[in-house]
Amino acid sequence: MKREIFVFISLILVSGCVTAANNVKQNSYERQNKNANEAFEELDRETGNKSPAEQELEKVEEEMKNKSNFRKKNEQEKWKAEAGINNYPEKKRPYAVEKKNLPDSEFPMKNGKPVWFFNPAYNGYLGAVGVAKKSSVNGGLGAQKKLAKTVAQAELIKMIRVVVNTELKSERMQVSSDVYSHYHSKLSSLSVHSAEDVVKNAVVKDVWIDEQTGDLYLWLVMEK
Incomplete structure (x- = not known):
């Protein structure tokens, strides 16, 4: 136990x-x-x-x-x-202009430009050419055209003054004697100082744009 x-x-x-x-x-x-x-x-x-x-x-x-x-x-x-897919398509030059938006000249071409560029008195007109570079304005073609027209008007005023002033010889103008005689007779009643008013009636005969540079060329003429 x-x-x-x-x-x-x-x-x-x-x-x-x-x-x-x-x-x-x-x-x-x-x-x-x-x-x-x-x-x-x-x-x-x-x-x-x-x-x-x-x-x-x-x-x-x-x-x-x-x-x-x-x-x-x-x-x-x-x-x-x-x-054959390209991720990096060739870029257009910044100054290139879409061809479909370019106004084509209705006149013959000479050395890559309309014939009136080299001869503003083409077809017997008293005319002047204004050029507006694309890089010189903002606002598109409308602004370019306005600038080119202003330049052409200034040049045309000089020509009208030469035509009106009988003391000046036509050799100072790049026009034929026939063109000079025609416009001298038409504008003989005007004063030299009224050229600015006369040029307001000038007509834009043609507009052309260089598709490589985008520069706009305008041909301004006095009606016959």
Whole structure:
């Protein structure tokens, strides 16, 4: 009986020791786990909530993505080249003008320009030419035409004054004697100072634009 009691007491003591040991072990584990979690949290705060391993993994994934995109782009370029597709069409010169918008001259051409450019008295008219460069104005063809007409008017006023003033010789004008005589007779009643008023009745006979430069040429004449 005493032996059985001793064995029973021994079992109780052993069980108590094991339980105590387990409790100590459990407490130690929890403490280590807590310390580890705190360390990871601190690391996350320092690295933007991402561990070095996570950062390295994202870096590798980004590199792989870039390589994949580069490979796809090369394949697309190769396909377009084989298909004859050009991603970079030839650019037009900034001063080029759309041909469909260009007024064509109704008169013969000479050396790449209308014949009246070289001879403003073409077809027996008393005329003048005005030129407006595309780069000299803003506002499109309308502004160019207005400038060219102003230039032609100024030149035509000079010619009218020569015709009206009998003291001046027709050699100062690039017109034939027949043209000079015709307009001298027509304008003989005018004064030299009224040339500005007369030129207001001048007619725009032709307009032409150089499609290479965009410059506008205007032929202004006095009606016969």
